[in-house]
Amino acid sequence: MQHFDIIIIGGGAAGFFTAINAAEMNRGLKIAILERGKEVLSKVKISGGGRCNVTHAEFVPKELSANYPRGEKELLGPFHSFMTGDTMEWFEKRGIKLKIEEDGRIFPVSDSSESIITCFLSEIQRLQIDVLKNHSVQEIQKAGETWDIKTNKGDFSAEKIMLATGSNPKMWKLLAKLGHSIVPAVPSLFTFNIKDERIKGLAGIATEAYVRVKLTSKEDKLESKGPLLITHWGMSGPAILKLSAWGARELYAEDYKFQIKVNWLPEISSEEIKEELKKLKLKEAKKQVAKYSRFGLPKRLWQSLVEASGISSETTWAEVNKSQLEALINQLCDAEFEVNGKSTFKEEFVTAGGVDLKEVNFKTFESKLHKNLYLAGEVLNIDAITGGFNFQNAWTGGFLAAKAMSAN
Known part of the structure; x- marks a missing residue:
């Protein structure tokens, strides 16, 4: 010995x-x-x-x-x-x-x-x-x-x-x-698997976001703000990884099947966004909504959220109706995604x-x-x-x- x-x-x-x-x-x-x-x-x-x-x-x-x-x-x-x-x-x-x-x-x-x-x-x-x-x-x-x-x-x-x-x-x-x-x-420290048309083909896009998890089992809010990265399999980046760490036990209990809400514009209130969109309807009446990104969002993400709001790529600001405008505000501030599984964060x-x-x-x-x-x-x-x-x-x-x- x-x-x-x-x-x-x-x-x-x-x-x-x-x-x-x-x-x-x-x-x-x-x-x-x-x-x-x-x-x-x-x-x-x-x-x-x-x-x-x-x-x-x-x-x-x-x-x-x-x-x-x-x-x-x-x-x-x-x-x-x-x-x-x-x-x-x-x-x-x-x-x-x-x-x-x-x-x-x-x-x-x-x-x-x-x-x-x-x-x-x-x-x-x-x-x-x-x-x-x-x-x-x-x-x-x-x-x-x-x-x-x-x-x-x-x-x-x-x-x-x-x-x-x-x-x-x-x-x-x-x-x-x-x-x-x-x-x-x-x-703990994992990324979210999400299959959703809105983020399909957008892998590599990163932007600041506020994310919260909708959990049946937790009264406290499980929320996080920070850079969010869209990946081939869903979402990652500090905003997601923080949620995975703080909610490790709760998300395990849900078998990694839950909903998240994403606010792509965490620094601006929905009221301010509404006012800005109304101004765009007047000022940029003849311009196509999808063509130019607004609020500093990555262009392809903006186009995807516009499309998800029922606004076609040809639609001009003047042609956007009230329900489309509401849908766009919702996609920008309160987009809901279904998470179905997780992936290990790197190795x-x-x-x-x-x-x-x-x-x-x-x-x-x-x-x-x-x-x-x-x-x-x-x-x-x-x-x-x-x-x-x-x-x-x-x-x-x-x-x-x-x-x-x-x-x-």
Whole structure:
């Protein structure tokens, strides 16, 4: 049986960050990472389309924690100890230059996740941390003051262990055996499948929109505002992804069959739109309604909404009758779409679910049930909207756990 001071199960973002920081804080520690796969940091590699969205430019703890549908309250304290600015400083100290993009997402200047992976691997080497790949954990047991870990490639023991295994059902089962409550996992961060003539052939068009979900089971409003992207299979973009995260459990309960209402002009009231359309009837009387886009809408989307209002491509503004005008206002401000299913957002599969947050001490990320058992990242019932927030949760949890684990 091999013995270590600290064993980290899971070779992803949270696991590596914990190991590196713990080794740096206490150079005398013998640390190992056990990874079940043949590769480490696979999610880091594909995140942000291969660019690695390291974190998000939100520098106020309360504002940052508001991006977590599950974990908002619990992460507020930890973010006062380690958050965005600390993450940026950590990477920049290690030679990784970062940049903030217009939407607030933070990436390496290299635009390549390989920069982050290379940084982690060189730190691991420098600090002499063992990385044991193809080690699938089969059992975890408390043996007096130490933990025994059984893998497919031999047995290990350690004073302190950390589980940073993401959304791995097998590891949740092992934690349940140790007495932890596991909130069942459901998908979060997904796009909506919609078949509708109004958006057919418009893939690639993006515009600002306000979207709300019509749910029978939820009294609170499930709503979101932001860029909406029309895709070949329906709708995506931040406005949709936010809804999928905040409504993860409700949408799962509806079997992903529900209605949404889309306001394509969220900055203008329906009354203002009505007045503007009336003016157009007078001012642009001889012009065809469909020919020129109004209100800054993408041209093809405008044409599609005009057609859906029963206005032909030849119809002039003078010819538009009252019911067509009402129909157009409705299409612009309150268009209803049937959602029938979901698609995973890129390769970044995120789930809502995991270890019940009531069972974790968020000052240290230690289990309240077992001394010297730590948990970080998506193994916990914490998830965020898209934009680098899930990684920030991993860095914060990893750093605070490392601080606690490295103390004698």
